[in-house]
Amino acid sequence: MWGSLLRRGARGAGGLRGVASGGPPWSQVVSEAEKIVGYPTSFMSLRCLLSDELSNIAMQVRKLVGTKHPLLDTARQRSLAEITELIHTAFLVHRGIVNIGELKSCDGPLKDMQFGNKMAVLSGDFLLANACTSLAQLQNTKVVELISSAIGDLVQGIYYENSKSSEENCLTDDIGISTWKEQVFLSHSALLAKSCQAAMELAKHSAEIQDMAFQYGKHMSMSHKLHSDLQPFVKESSSDTVAFSLNSAPAVLHQEFLGREAWIKQIKEAQGKGNIMDYKKLQEAIKAGKGVTSAIDLCRCHGSRALAALERFPPSEARAALANIVYAVTRFP
């Protein structure tokens, strides 16, 4: 969807507001964006992939190959958008694999877990293979390079995620915010940023435009992750405190301000005697520090940089929609 929106940056009107002024809710932003792109962009079912529907459409469009019809561009960029979604989904599936050696009897019969793993590997591989085939059909080696390298980034990002949760003694890493950002870039931003860039490459836009698309993708997804990490800390209701990751942005920033020792001490205090984490207590501790406010600042900072990248595109409905997305992810109560 992002790619398609970026491509349409040639018509319409409307300037860009700054992030601090707030914006419409996420769901509204998405549905308006979908209207512009022209179709709902939610995940295609596996059945659709296995059926001939897509290939029928593809076949019709293929007749346009060699012509200068602008629809061909659209179709290819749409295909790229779908490829990105395929890859994203493939890794969601691959993330679901369990380590057989770590299973306990309460996890149920071994063969069920093995079967589940088998299905997860195969389904993920199937999605990836489809992505590769569609990429090849775009007939653009630069795009294949970009997306392949994005997949490599994604793997490394997920690998970091995995490594953290396997630590036994430490519930939290000794990383500063800049390392956090590097890792989040790999696991959350690279795919989107490079796919935005690839969409520009497909339409043969200049290196400068490609870079702007990349920057938009990178900063917008960074804001999105920060926004998502902040949710447990900015919600008003306090009846049910949701568990949060100790490696989320506010926690990482809190640790940076407080120092590792003091942070570990707070964690231990929140764990109490039974070793069960009192997330409410820990949340209060983080809220009392500077972690939350600086995470909000960081979120808005990336939002501004995403908007700055958008400035380079001519005003249009699509550009406004992309800006609305930024407003939505930088919006806090």
Add this chain to the structure above:
Amino acid sequence: MSHLCSCSKTASDEKYQDPFQLGRKDLKNLYEDIKKELLVSTVELKEMCDYYFDGKGKAFRPMIVVLMARACNIHHNNSREVQASQRSVAIIAEMIHTASLVHDDVIDDANSRRGKMTVNQIWGERKAVLAGDFILSAASLALARIGNTTIISVLTQVIEDLVRGEFLQLGSKENENERFAHYLEKTFKKTASLIANSCKAVSILGCPDPKVHEIAYQYGKNVGIAFQLIDDVLDFTSCADHLGKPAAADLKLGLATGPVLFACRQFPEMNAMIMRRFSKPGDVERARKYVLQSDGVQQTTYLAQRYCHEATREISKLRPSPEREALIQLTEMVLMRDK
């Protein structure tokens, strides 16, 4: 076997050379070069990705690829040099193959391969799957860098075929005739497609004639199928230590391969076992006994010979060269191997 021998000593008066010797120069730094493609910052992930590129594998596929490259180059303009892009194809093919092995081992819950523990056994399934994904992405990146969209399409087909081959393996057919066709289709997708398409790819890079591309493809396809058929035979005839992996592995996975399908014609009582994928206690051992009592092994070997014969017939259409002869000799090596 003798008719096969006379066939290989055809009208060429080029001297016989061991295929591995011929390809050795080009393959010398193959594994080092593959490791260079695996640019990853975390030590452990790097270790996992490098694990099978230790130079101890057979390097059978890359060797076919470089020999085919030379044979096609010679056929086209008498050049014996392997182009950089052709060598890249050899590297990419080996990477795709290895990535699929890593995933296959997770799928099959295997704990040894090539005489050592599998990646999933050492590091766990989650990381193993990621390592496989990474190797595949690195292969894809190297493929893009060749800069040829046709080659990208040809080799991407392999990636799709590998997955579809795995899915084919999940399903089964009731009808005996369908079973055999199903088995051969699975064998093509899982094993032969990689060899066929990488041969085709280097032929495209080396020679503009589409007839040559087809020859290369057919050679690869036939050799690939023969290779897998013999592999399936060895699962019954060889012992575990020699193979480097457990024997009767296919039966234990519920797979009915060539020897089993042939044996079933003599022992129809095997049908029930095939349908339930040898899941009842004692099935594996019973099936194994039936196979060894039957002519299943011989029939499968004979079938492999016919595929090799076809491969030889195809490759003989190219201009004579040491590499062409080596590729012919290779078909014999496929039949003679014991691991």
